[in-house]
Amino acid sequence: MLAARLGLALFVVAWIFDLLGLRSYVPVWLPFLVALGLELQLFVGASRSAPPEPGGGHRLPQSIDYERYGYADLDDEEEADEDEDDDVPQPRRALRRLLAGVAIAGALAAVVWLAGNRGWDGLDEETRAEATARFSEEASRIVGRPVEIRCDEAGEFVGAVQHADGVAAVGGRLAYLTPEICHDLYRLAFRDDVxxxxxxxxxxxxAHEAWHLRGERNEGVTECYALQSGVELGTRLGLDEDTARRMMRQQLAENQLRGRGSVEYLVPEECRDGGALDLDPGSSRFP
Ligand SMILES: [Zn+2]
Structure with a gap:
């Protein structure tokens, strides 16, 4: 069990620093689910293998219990004195171990939450205003008219519930991005941190939200245009063109892999060099 808890802690560290690009491969809740599963399995196993208590299984504490274990103060004493382990009945030890495991997982989840939120929210107001102005300017170039990009700090419009990185009204003038996306854009544009x-x-x-603002409704088509615009967008935000192109090709490849699961977001067949959705048919590069 120690190994599982240690593993979870290592994962959290790796996730916070995004080692090996972990964040894009492993959803953050997965290791927590696995760890909790292991804790539960251990708990159930320990409870079942426990020898029957004298006088039957789940009885209420009787006076002897109070004397032997100091029932009322059990929590405090158990934390303080590990040597008493042998005196504590097996199911209680298993339960205690389960609660400790859940507490550890909860603490680690809090760390992840804080670290995940710190990024964008940790920036001062002036910097955030400057950054969103820059994002708005770049989106406006794609849309062809002034639009506004906001970073949804309150989590009101985008986030865990919708499982979307952004939201925009089709043909509108305002789009929201998640703080995580805003922070990654900020890192690129202002810190050269990729x-x-x-x-x-x-x-x-x-780019995707910008194309929605421009008036495109179809998700697959929007993504296809976005990945093409993304090359210039990335270059303008500080990447060299070759890197920007490789990034958008990677996104396109990922879209085609993911698309098997969610057809709505899959880019259409015509999203290829020389296809009907090629924004620059004259060039042989795509995106
Ligand atoms: Zn969309």
């Missing part, structure tokens, strides 16, 4: 797949995703999302 994490290949995350930066690629952030560029693709900004």
């Amino acid at each position: 994490t290949f797949s995350r930066t690629a995703r952030a560029i693709a999302v900004l």
